[in-house]
Amino acid sequence: MRSKKLSTILLTSTLTMALAATPVSQVIVHADGQVATSTSSTSSTQTHTLNKSYVVYGAGAADKDELSNILGVNNDFTTLTATASDYQKYINANDSTTNAAMVSSVSIVPTDPGSGVKVNVKKFNGQSNITKVTAQQYAMVAQMAGVTDVTITVSANRPVSGESALTGVYKALSEDGINLNNQNTQSANQMLSATNDAIDANKNDSSYPGKLMAAVGDTTKQINKQKRQGEQPTQVQIENILNQNLKKQNIYNETKNHTTTIINALVQFNNAPISSSKDYSSHVTDTINNVKNSTGDMMNKAKQFLNSKDGKAAQQQAQSWWERFVNWIQGFFN
Numbered sequence: 001m002r003s004k005k006l007s008t009i010l011l012t013s014t015l016t017m018a019l020a021a022t023p024v025s026q027v028i029v030h031a032d033g034q035v036a037t038s039t040s041s042t043s044s045t046q047t048h049t050l051n052k053s054y055v056v057y058g059a060g061a062a063d064k065d066e067l068s069n070i071l072g073v074n075n076d077f078t079t080l081t082a083t084a085s086d087y088q089k090y091i092n093a094n095d096s097t098t099n100a101a102m103v104s105s106v107s108i109v110p111t112d113p114g115s116g117v118k119v120n121v122k123k124f125n126g127q128s129n130i131t132k133v134t135a136q137q138y139a140m141v142a143q144m145a146g147v148t149d150v151t152i153t154v155s156a157n158r159p160v161s162g163e164s165a166l167t168g169v170y171k172a173l174s175e176d177g178i179n180l181n182n183q184n185t186q187s188a189n190q191m192l193s194a195t196n197d198a199i200d201a202n203k204n205d206s207s208y209p210g211k212l213m214a215a216v217g218d219t220t221k222q223i224n225k226q227k228r229q230g231e232q233p234t235q236v237q238i239e240n241i242l243n244q245n246l247k248k249q250n251i252y253n254e255t256k257n258h259t260t261t262i263i264n265a266l267v268q269f270n271n272a273p274i275s276s277s278k279d280y281s282s283h284v285t286d287t288i289n290n291v292k293n294s295t296g297d298m299m300n301k302a303k304q305f306l307n308s309k310d311g312k313a314a315q316q317q318a319q320s321w322w323e324r325f326v327n328w329i330q331g332f333f334n
Contacts, residue, residue, distance in 0.1 A: 046146050046181060046273055053110065058081075067105050080168070082105075084097045084098050086167050087164055090166070103157065103158060106154050110149060116287035117151075120153045130297075131162065136213040137192055137195055183272040195262060198262070210292055213291045214288050215255075217292075238263060
């Protein structure tokens with residue numbers, strides 16, 4: 001009788017722990033690019049994550065062994081190369097860039113559902129070689145293009161603007177079996193360029209890129225909400241929404257002379273399929289939370305924590321708890 005009661009307790013506990021660890025709605029990406037969820041599926045889904053990890057080196061990148069260390073690459077990563085033709089395919093069809101100019105490299109790692117996009121821009125041998133694009137820009141632009149629940153790490157072996165790094169992200173998604181919508185990626189790419197002037201004008205404020213990209217993200221979220229309610233926001237409405245969000249972030253005065261290009265990029269977003277997507281608002285909220293309070297180039301320091309004294313102590317504590325639990329279970333049979 002005691003053994004039967006113990007089996008019931010263990011079965012109930014196991015089921016409870018399993019249910020607690022299972023997301024209510026997990027995104028599953030199939031090789032054909034279709035996305036299903038455990039609760040429902042929708043043809044309007046425009047946001048995707050990866051099935052595995054990738055590293056994409058620029059065709060013109062040198063010192064790949066050192067880059068692999070900086071990007072956190074191991075044998076589990078699939079290796080790709082971003083070429084000039086990839087840049088023309090995903091970023092700018094009319095650009096005359098060369099393979100030698102494709103220098104910035106990226107690693108992309110899938111993360112837990114609900115984690116949004118996080119970006120780390122890492123130095124190469126102590127040098128900050130990504131000279132123009134910030135971690136916060138990369139994160140929000142990738143989300144607007146339809147990428148989510150990933151950590152992206154960017155670096156380069158020599159000084160470059162960093163604008164071609166998104167080529168590698170898009171190529172990894174394609175290799176994973178996902179065809180990102182061209183309108184989505186083009187509106188996202190436009191936002192990358194549109195926010196450069198404002199960020200450059202406020203380069204002495206390390207918190208500014210996070211606040212600006214959070215305001216942009218909140219504006220896209222409100223556009224998505226209106227579109228899903230059957231409304232079609234006008235350019236004037238989009239401008240008003242952006243200004244309200246800039247004021248919310250306390251950067252309106254610092255940004256007001258640089259909003260024209262940002263508004264144009266938001267209009268492009270409004271015309272892209274992702275602006276009406278059923279899943280966009282929840283995913284962009286995750287990324288907004290990542291960028292709005294972030295400063296500098298590191299948005300995901302989990303690995304640093306695990307390697308730290310506190311992180312190792314936490315691991316030991318968790319292991320100790322598990323050993324005590326196992327001993328408690330064994331005690332029923334002794």
